[in-house]
Amino acid sequence: MIYYEYKKDHNKAYIFHVVKNISKGRFLRTMRVGRNSFAGRLLSRVYDCFFSETVDLLDEYRVYHSSEYGSFSEFLQKKYCLPDEVAVEGEDKLLKHKNTALLWRKEHVTGDYNLEMFTMSSDGALNILNSVLGVRNEN
Amino acid sequence: MDWPAVKQYVSQNTAAIVVGLIITLLVVPFLKGLVKWPFNYIRECLKRRKQNIAIQKKLLSFTQDQIQKQINSRKYLPDSYIEINQVKEGLRYFCHPFLFCNKFIDHINRRDFTYTNSVLGKEIQQRIAFKVFRKLARPSLKTFKAKLGELNLSITRNAAVLNNMPEKSNDFPWQARWKMEETIAKFNVLKSRVLVLLDDAGQGKTNLICDLTKEFLLKLEVPVALFYGGDFYGLNNSSMKAFVTERITGGTDFDSLNKFIDYECRRRKTNFIIIIDALNESSDPNFPSALNAFIGDMLLNPFVRIILTCRTEYYDLNFKVIQTASFAPEILKIKGINSKLEEHEKDKLFRKYLSFFNIEWKLFAGRVYEKLVSNFLLLRIFCEAHQGRSIGSILNVYMLDLFQEYYRQIRDGIKGKTNGNDSIQKVIREVVKYMVDSRLHKDVPMQVVIDKTAIDKNVILKLIDENIFFRRDVVDKTGVLLDGEVISFTFDEIRDFLIADYLANVLLPEDEQKFTQFITDEVLPQKPLFEGVSKYLFFISKKDRSKQKLNQILAKMGWWEEKYLHYLFETNDVDLTDQDVEQVKREFLSSKEKAEFILKTLIYYRYDPNTYKNLNITMLFPLLIGMSDADRLQKFDAFLIKRHLSTYSGRDDEMRLEHYFEYINEIIKAKDINNPALEFLFFIASAEKTGSVTAKNSLSLLYREHQVTALAILEKYQNCNNEYYKNRAHTLINEVKPMRGGV
Numbered sequence: 018m019i020y021y022e023y024k025k026d027h028n029k030a031y032i033f034h035v036v037k038n039i040s041k042g043r044f045l046r047t048m049r050v051g052r053n054s055f056a057g058r059l060l061s062r063v064y065d066c067f068f069s070e071t072v073d074l075l076d077e078y079r080v081y082h083s084s085e086y087g088s089f090s091e092f093l094q095k096k097y098c099l100p101d102e103v104a105v106e107g108e109d110k111l112l113k114h115k116n117t118a119l120l121w122r123k124e125h126v127t128g129d130y131n132l133e134m135f136t137m138s139s140d141g142a143l144n145i146l147n148s149v150l151g152v153r154n155e156n
Numbered sequence: 157m158d159w160p161a162v163k164q165y166v167s168q169n170t171a172a173i174v175v176g177l178i179i180t181l182l183v184v185p186f187l188k189g190l191v192k193w194p195f196n197y198i199r200e201c202l203k204r205r206k207q208n209i210a211i212q213k214k215l216l217s218f219t220q221d222q223i224q225k226q227i228n229s230r231k232y233l234p235d236s237y238i239e240i241n242q243v244k245e246g247l248r249y250f251c252h253p254f255l256f257c258n259k260f261i262d263h264i265n266r267r268d269f270t271y272t273n274s275v276l277g278k279e280i281q282q283r284i285a286f287k288v289f290r291k292l293a294r295p296s297l298k299t300f301k302a303k304l305g306e307l308n309l310s311i312t313r314n315a316a317v318l319n320n321m322p323e324k325s326n327d328f329p330w331q332a333r334w335k336m337e338e339t340i341a342k343f344n345v346l347k348s349r350v351l352v353l354l355d356d357a358g359q360g361k362t363n364l365i366c367d368l369t370k371e372f373l374l375k376l377e378v379p380v381a382l383f384y385g386g387d388f389y390g391l392n393n394s395s396m397k398a399f400v401t402e403r404i405t406g407g408t409d410f411d412s413l414n415k416f417i418d419y420e421c422r423r424r425k426t427n428f429i430i431i432i433d434a435l436n437e438s439s440d441p442n443f444p445s446a447l448n449a450f451i452g453d454m455l456l457n458p459f460v461r462i463i464l465t466c467r468t469e470y471y472d473l474n475f476k477v478i479q480t481a482s483f484a485p486e487i488l489k490i491k492g493i494n495s496k497l498e499e500h501e502k503d504k505l506f507r508k509y510l511s512f513f514n515i516e517w518k519l520f521a522g523r524v525y526e527k528l529v530s531n532f533l534l535l536r537i538f539c540e541a542h543q544g545r546s547i548g549s550i551l552n553v554y555m556l557d558l559f560q561e562y563y564r565q566i567r568d569g570i571k572g573k574t575n576g577n578d579s580i581q582k583v584i585r586e587v588v589k590y591m592v593d594s595r596l597h598k599d600v601p602m603q604v605v606i607d608k609t610a611i612d613k614n615v616i617l618k619l620i621d622e623n624i625f626f627r628r629d630v631v632d633k634t635g636v637l638l639d640g641e642v643i644s645f646t647f648d649e650i651r652d653f654l655i656a657d658y659l660a661n662v663l664l665p666e667d668e669q670k671f672t673q674f675i676t677d678e679v680l681p682q683k684p685l686f687e688g689v690s691k692y693l694f695f696i697s698k699k700d701r702s703k704q705k706l707n708q709i710l711a712k713m714g715w716w717e718e719k720y721l722h723y724l725f726e727t728n729d730v731d732l733t734d735q736d737v738e739q740v741k742r743e744f745l746s747s748k749e750k751a752e753f754i755l756k757t758l759i760y761y762r763y764d765p766n767t768y769k770n771l772n773i774t775m776l777f778p779l780l781i782g783m784s785d786a787d788r789l790q791k792f793d794a795f796l797i798k799r800h801l802s803t804y805s806g807r808d809d810e811m812r813l814e815h816y817f818e819y820i821n822e823i824i825k826a827k828d829i830n831n832p833a834l835e836f837l838f839f840i841a842s843a844e845k846t847g848s849v850t851a852k853n854s855l856s857l858l859y860r861e862h863q864v865t866a867l868a869i870l871e872k873y874q875n876c877n878n879e880y881y882k883n884r885a886h887t888l889i890n891e892v893k894p895m896r897g898g899v
Contacts, residue, residue: 024498026241062271069268081248081259084376096239098501127271128331 652688
């Protein structure tokens with residue numbers, strides 16, 4: 018699900034490859050927790066940690082940068098400074114998996130715990146998140 | 157005709173006839189005009205359209221030419237800009253506000269202060285929340301301004317809420333403040349109409365501006381006129397407007413320029429961008445006031461936006477008039493356009509430079525790569541000096557040769573353009589002479605150079621601005637320098653090279669005593685010139701063997717002994733002689749520390765006798781054979797025990813031994829069986845220390861593929877005078893034969 022992580026402009030940045038339009042409600046339902054329970058509030062923060070202030074890269078490219086860059090991978094290489102092969106593979110992923118998106122975000126953007134603190138605290142956490150948010154047959 | 161009846165009719169209806177005639181006289185021209193009007197309008201429109209298309213074409217070709225000028229002068233390397241920070245994004249917002257206003261709205265709609273509000277909820281009454289804004293559906297000046305007002309209200313309200321938050325709390329979410337600052341910065345760019353980019357010399361302002369123009373403005377068909385400070389001279393307060401009008405429209409009518417701007421911007425739903433890059437490059441004293449008047453005039457057209465770039469200290473000193481002008485509130489300054497590059501970005505830029513200069517390469521040694529990417533000015537010099545060549549593997553950068561080649565290219569380039577004019581030589585010589593005479597190593601007064609060289613100031617300014625050799629600075633006018641302008645070298649290594657060159661080739665032949673005095677006083681370990689000048693003097697003494705005197709004077713210096721080996725191994729191999737190799741052998745035997753340094757340098761870098769014909773790994777063979785057991789244990793085996801030679805750990809030092817083994821592998825594959833570097837396998841294998849397993853494997857591979865060569869190496873040492881190596885050769889023959897081999 019975490020497609021790529023790297024440093025950009027002195028900040029850690031992530032690119033997620035996820036199924037499009039997963040709402041917080043759907044996420045909490047899939048995790049089988051009530052919105053107002055303790056687990057629900059915790060997982061709500063986890064959700065924000067993934068999705069808060071993310072940029073849908075393909076949308077951004079299409080609306081604002083398609084005249085500037087000849088292809089989506091060129092946009093990823095030049096605007097987001099991704100290594101060439103990562104950018105090309107990113108474009109392939111979207112072609113192969115319809116209804117998925119590449120989302121970009123900076124770490125610490127909400128002010129809450131960072132992604133690693135939430136997901137790496139136990140081995141299973143990332144797997145659970147993958148099963149909910151990730152793209153099947155990929156990880 | 158019945159005239160009486162007509163007369164009677166007229167006399168009875170005189171009034172009606174008169175009224176009828178008057179009406180006819182009035183209505184007919186009106187009707188005629190009504191019929192003509194659309195034709196005239198269409199004709200006028202077509203004429204204006206034709207005129208606008210002509211201006212549009214002229215503008216496009218003008219801007220493209222301006223970019224090409226910078227490509228030719230190499231101030232702009234196409235495709236080399238890496239967007240490491242938000243500066244270029246800010247410029248997008250500024251140049252195409254109608255489009256990027258929506259991107260800003262996306263940005264602000266994404267802003268999430270949920271966590272901030274939850275942490276600080278108890279301490280404050282209000283919450284931080286941006287309302288969801290609708291995007292600009294029909295971009296126009298009117299809708300854009302209305303949207304700006306709406307955004308401004310929301311940002312101001314939320315910023316005020318955040319500012320009122322108490323920061324005492326330990327868990328105050330500092331990200332909230334940072335996010336708000338980022339949003340405000342973006343908004344300020346969006347609403348301002350004059351953007352000033354400020355940074356020091358050589359930071360890539362021109363590269364950024366050209367990249368923005370070529371890759372963004374022209375591709376999005378935003379009308380843009382690109383000028384350089386140096387384009388403007390002989391100005392008065394109104395002539396700048398006329399000059400710009402002439403360049404853009406080909407005529408002198410400012411009104412037609414304004415009409416064109418209105419027409420283009422309404423049609424394309426964009427703004428008109430005027431860029432003036434490098435304000436500091438204009439030598440016209442009236443430029444600041446002319447620019448001030450020009451900006452004032454241009455901003456009367458609501459579609460116009462202006463970008464200026466300048467060296468920071470020049471702007472602060474010379475363009476105060478702009479900072480206090482009536483349009484000052486419309487100005488936004490961005491100081492510093494660069495950020496530190498991440499490793500992958502450095503690598504990207506490194507490859508782009510080499511590709512732009514059409515350099516084919518196979519390998520860069522780690523230390524060379526590090527040196528080049530840690531200073532992109534040096535990388536630039538390296539690329540210019542090697543452009544269009546296939547350079548193979550670069551294990552060393554010979555700075556003396558590099559700078560000499562670079563200087564030669566610059567000098568020849570200027571001579572070629574100016575029919576043999578040697579102005580750059582004169583300027584460099586005077587700058588360096590002043591530095592040596594005054595014992596200063598920067599800030600040479602411009603006036604001194606003008607007086608001594610008798611070259612026109614404008615020519616000197618052009619030379620300085622077109623070459624990365626020099627940097628023009630302004631010193632405090634309250635100081636001793638009346639002119640206020642000074643020249644320095646952009647890069648300390650170049651300065652040191654040029655000073656050393658002047659000392660060895662001009663001062664020493666002219667005045668030996670003065671030369672010696674300078675060396676004794678200034679080329680001392682604690683002085684700033686020491687590292688560079690001592691090194692380049694050493695290189696020059698090795699390159700030009702006729703400079704016996706130089707060699708003798710240097711050898712008397714206190715630092716000579718300590719620096720000798722370091723400098724020798726940095727000297728281009730073609731400049732070394734047998735005498736130098738013999739000296740290295742003596743140094744090797746003189747101490748364990750020196751032996752370690754020599755071994756490390758030979759084994760890690762100088763293992764290829766084809767590349768390093770004079771001083772290479774083969775130098776060690778007779779030395780090792782001639783050594784006593786105690787000496788060998790101390791000066792060779794002890795070195796191999798060290799972790800340096802481990803081939804398993806990933807340290808850079810250790811990786812270099814891998815290069816030797818890789819090289820051996822290539823030799824064996826290429827059947828270069830007479831290569832003497834192969835013999836060193838015997839010595840590593842004999843030591844039975846780290847690295848010996850790989851060496852034995854290589855020997856075994858050699859034995860399998862080229863049995864005669866492998867045996868010849870081992871038999872050679874079976875018959876040598878050293879008992880230890882004799883025995884090791886016997887044992888190794890038996891060990892190598894049954895092995896399967898492979899590296």
